[in-house]
Amino acid sequence: MPSKVAASATAGVFAIIVAAVVVQTGVLAPPLDESDYETTTVTLQDQDGTNRSTVDVRIADTDRKRYVGLSETASLGEDEGMLFVHEREERHAYVMRNMSFPLDIVFIDANGTITRIHHAETEPNTANRDLTRYPGTGKYVLEVERGYTNRTCIEEGDTVVIPDAVD
Numbered sequence: 001m002p003s004k005v006a007a008s009a010t011a012g013v014f015a016i017i018v019a020a021v022v023v024q025t026g027v028l029a030p031p032l033d034e035s036d037y038e039t040t041t042v043t044l045q046d047q048d049g050t051n052r053s054t055v056d057v058r059i060a061d062t063d064r065k066r067y068v069g070l071s072e073t074a075s076l077g078e079d080e081g082m083l084f085v086h087e088r089e090e091r092h093a094y095v096m097r098n099m100s101f102p103l104d105i106v107f108i109d110a111n112g113t114i115t116r117i118h119h120a121e122t123e124p125n126t127a128n129r130d131l132t133r134y135p136g137t138g139k140y141v142l143e144v145e146r147g148y149t150n151r152t153c154i155e156e157g158d159t160v161v162i163p164d165a166v167d
Contacts, residue, residue: 037059039059040162042055043160045159052152052153052154055079059082060084070103074100081143082143084140084142085167092137093134094133095131095132102121103143104120105136106142107137107141115156117154121146140162
C-alpha cells in the first residue's frame with residue numbers, strides 16, 4: 001500500500017504538470033486582441049531583388065500568439081498579415097484551426113528566403129486531429145490572404161525582408 005508521502009508527492013507532480021500545460025496553452029488567459037501584438041512591415045522581393053509588395057503584419061512571437069494565430073480574426077485587409085517568429089529555423093507544420101478565410105502560408109528561412117508556400121483552404125467543423133497539416137522549414141512563417149502570393153508573383157526562392165528588430 002503506497003504511503004501518504006508517496007501519494008502526496010505524486011499529486012504534487014501531477015499538479016505541476018497541469019499548471020505547466022495551462023500556462024503554456026493560455027487556457028485561462030483572456031482572448032487576444034489586435035492591440036496585444038506588435039506590428040511591423042515586411043517587404044517581399046523577387047529573386048532579382050525587385051520589391052513586389054509590402055505587408056503590414058502583426059507579430060506572433062510567443063507560444064500563445066503562435067497557437068491562436070489568425071483564428072480569432074474575421075478577415076484581413078489588403079496587404080495585411082501575420083508574421084510568426086520562431087526561436088530557430090526548423091521544421092514546422094501549420095493548420096487552419098477555426099479560420100474564417102483561406103490563407104497563403106509562407107515559410108521563410110533565417111536569411112529571409114521563401115522555402116515553401118501553401119495555399120490553404122478553411123476546414124470548418126473539422127476536429128483538430130483531422131486538420132490538414134501544412135509543413136515547411138523556416139524561422140518565420142508569413143500568413144496572408146489566399147492568392148496573395150499569386151497576385152504579387154511571389155514564389156519559393158524569393159525573399160522577405162524582415163526588420164532586424166523582429167528577432
